[in-house]
Amino acid sequence: xxxxxxxxxxxxxxxxxxxxxxxxxxxxxxxxxxxxxxxxxxxxxxxxxxxxxxxxxxxxxxxxxxxxxxxxxxxxxxxxxxxxxxxxxxxxxxxxxxxxxxxxxxxxxxxxxxxxxxxxxxxxxxxxxxxxxxxxxxxxxxxxxxxxxxxxxxxxxxxxxxxxxxxxxxxxxxxxxxxxxxxxxxxxxxxxxxxxxxxxxxxxxxxxxxxxxxxxxxxxxx
Numbered sequence: 591x592x593x594x595x596x597x598x599x600x601x602x603x604x605x606x607x608x609x610x611x612x613x614x615x616x617x618x619x620x621x622x623x624x625x626x627x628x629x630x631x632x633x634x635x636x637x638x639x640x641x642x643x644x645x646x647x648x649x650x651x652x653x654x655x656x657x658x659x660x661x662x663x664x665x666x667x668x669x670x671x672x673x674x675x676x677x678x679x680x681x682x683x684x685x686x687x688x689x690x691x692x693x694x695x696x697x698x699x700x701x702x703x704x705x706x707x708x709x710x711x712x713x714x715x716x717x718x719x720x721x722x723x724x725x726x727x728x729x730x731x732x733x734x735x736x737x738x739x740x741x742x743x744x745x746x747x748x749x750x751x752x753x754x755x756x757x758x759x760x761x762x763x764x765x766x767x768x769x770x771x772x773x774x775x776x777x778x779x780x781x782x783x784x785x786x787x788x789x790x791x792x793x794x795x796x797x798x799x800x801x802x803x804x805x806x807x808x809x810x811x812x
Contacts, residue, residue, distance in 0.1 A: 594809045595741035602807030604739040609802035620795045621671035623710045623736065624700040625748040628680065629755075631776060632662045633766045636756040661769050665776060666692055668711075669748050671792050672704045677780050679773065686721035693727055701733050712736045714746065744812045745798055747791040754783050 597605070664682055666689075668675040676699070678692045703709050711733050713719045728735055743749045758779035759772075766772040794812070801810035 595743070597741055597808060601739070601741050604807075605742055605745075605802050606807035608737070608739040608742075608745075609799040609807075613796070613799040613803060615799070616796060617793050620792055622703060622707070623712050624668045624670050624675075625712045625746055626666065626668035626700070627714065627746060627748045627752070628664060628666045628684065628716075629752045630662050630664050631756070631759060631772060633769070633772055635760055635763070635765065661772075663769055663772050663776065667748070667751075667780070668696070668700050669751055669788050670700070670703070670709070671789055673785065674751075674780070674783070674788060675699050677777055684718050686718050686723050689718050689721075690723050690727055693724070697731055697733070701731065708732075708734060710734045710736060712738060712746065714738055714742075715740050744810045745795075745802070747788075747795065750791050750812075751783065751788060754787060755779055758782055 595601075662682065664680040664684060666678040666680055675696055678696065680692065681688060700711060701709055711728070713735070715738060718724070727733075739745070755776070759775050766775065798810055798812055801812070802808075
């Protein structure tokens, strides 16, 4: 069963307002946005993985969880229409200082589009993203950001990219013996994601805005 955030009336109103503001954006306008997010990957499987479809004609698959989860990796990345950024590895407990360092390292990649025009940076409303040091970073570097509605993973197309990445990292329920092995697999899988897939996700954004309006701010099918 797909997991969706529980949206209060306030959240729905904010999502609806966001969609109405951006429904006039065409695909070319959305291409100015760099979408970003963090994702945790475990040695034993993707974060949140609990169920699978079982073909009764075949043997059951067994998922062996190690004690304490066996270790994990927290990654951060951004995507753009023309290219995706490099994977950044974060500590398990991310704070505003380490997030700021990561942004400093990659700012040349996500601040300017291929044609030299300034990009628009998207991030969700996690506390680490809205800390004072992060706001000061964007102001100091004159980076435009989106006023993103809370609890809206269905509007952030990088969530779909995480799904693609997880399928590449864990084919046939693959598990890993060390964090370094998992990191190598993530880097290799990230490079294997076709840019054409990401471009199709960008092209879906106008329809996502329409769905939010039609649903009066409630979750979409994405």
